[in-house]
Amino acid sequence: MTELIHRQGREEILRSRAAMPTQPFDMSNPNPAITLKLAETAADLEGAIAVRMRVFVGEQGIPAGIEVDDADTAPDTVHAVALAGGAVIATGRLLPDVDGKGPHVGRMAVEQRWRRSGVGGQVLEFLENHARALGFRQITLHAQEYVKAFYAAHGYREVGAMFLEADIPHREMVKEL
Ligand SMILES: CC(C)(COP(=O)(O)OP(=O)(O)OC[C@H]1O[C@@H](n2cnc3c(N)ncnc32)[C@H](O)[C@@H]1OP(=O)(O)O)[C@@H](O)C(=O)NCCC(=O)NCCS
Numbered sequence: 001m002t003e004l005i006h007r008q009g010r011e012e013i014l015r016s017r018a019a020m021p022t023q024p025f026d027m028s029n030p031n032p033a034i035t036l037k038l039a040e041t042a043a044d045l046e047g048a049i050a051v052r053m054r055v056f057v058g059e060q061g062i063p064a065g066i067e068v069d070d071a072d073t074a075p076d077t078v079h080a081v082a083l084a085g086g087a088v089i090a091t092g093r094l095l096p097d098v099d100g101k102g103p104h105v106g107r108m109a110v111e112q113r114w115r116r117s118g119v120g121g122q123v124l125e126f127l128e129n130h131a132r133a134l135g136f137r138q139i140t141l142h143a144q145e146y147v148k149a150f151y152a153a154h155g156y157r158e159v160g161a162m163f164l165e166a167d168i169p170h171r172e173m174v175k176e177l
Helices: 003-007 010-019 042-059 119-133 145-152
Strands: 034-038 078-084 087-095 104-110 138-144 157-165 168-176
Touching (some): 034 119, 042 078, 042 104, 078 119, 104 119, 119 138, 119 145, 145 168
Parallel strands (some): 104 138
Antiparallel strands (some): 078 087, 087 104, 138 168, 157 168
16 A cells, blocks of 8 residues: 555545545446556545445445544555446455454455456455465455355355344355465
8 A cells, every 4th residue: 555545544535435426437338347456546545435435335324434444544454446447346455464364355345237247256366366475374354144155155164153243244254375
């Protein structure tokens, strides 16, 4: 993550999100190529947060004040973004290993119209490759119960009992890298 992103605090991100219109869709190019990268600029991070706001706040009803947190701008957090036609269409983040279970994947979100076409899987694999490159041999996440099959298909196994996070049933899952 660049210093540029870290200078942008949580409140500022929330303010700029509130002012931003919904993702523009270029009707002249309905199938643009998808590219994956680490978020490097403030615009990349804003694009990622915009997707998360539409998905987690708009669709799932999670309060905006919980959705964006201090970890988003922490120096050791990385965000992956998938871009199509210049717009962020999917994202996920990787938090550092704090409990010996490996770095923590979170905030996996794909714009509705791009789902079930492999983009979420690409973002997940991108974050796994990043964790591998950092030398980690295990990676962990908290999966929403309804979507465990997505992570299981990528080699994650369930650990422990169901728990609530933001009032949504979750399950811890881990994968050997
Ligand atoms: C979960 C999510 C990131 C998956 O991204 P995606 O791009 O749709 O997933 P992919 O296309 O790479 O993979 C699709 C496969 O994952 C599994 N899967 C994806 N969404 C699923 C769902 N809602 N229910 C069950 N299985 C699902 C299926 O095996 C699916 O294969 P299929 O389409 O052949 O049945 C995306 O659906 C999303 O953003 N959901 C809303 C936000 C969310 O709940 N995030 C997860 C928080 S833990």
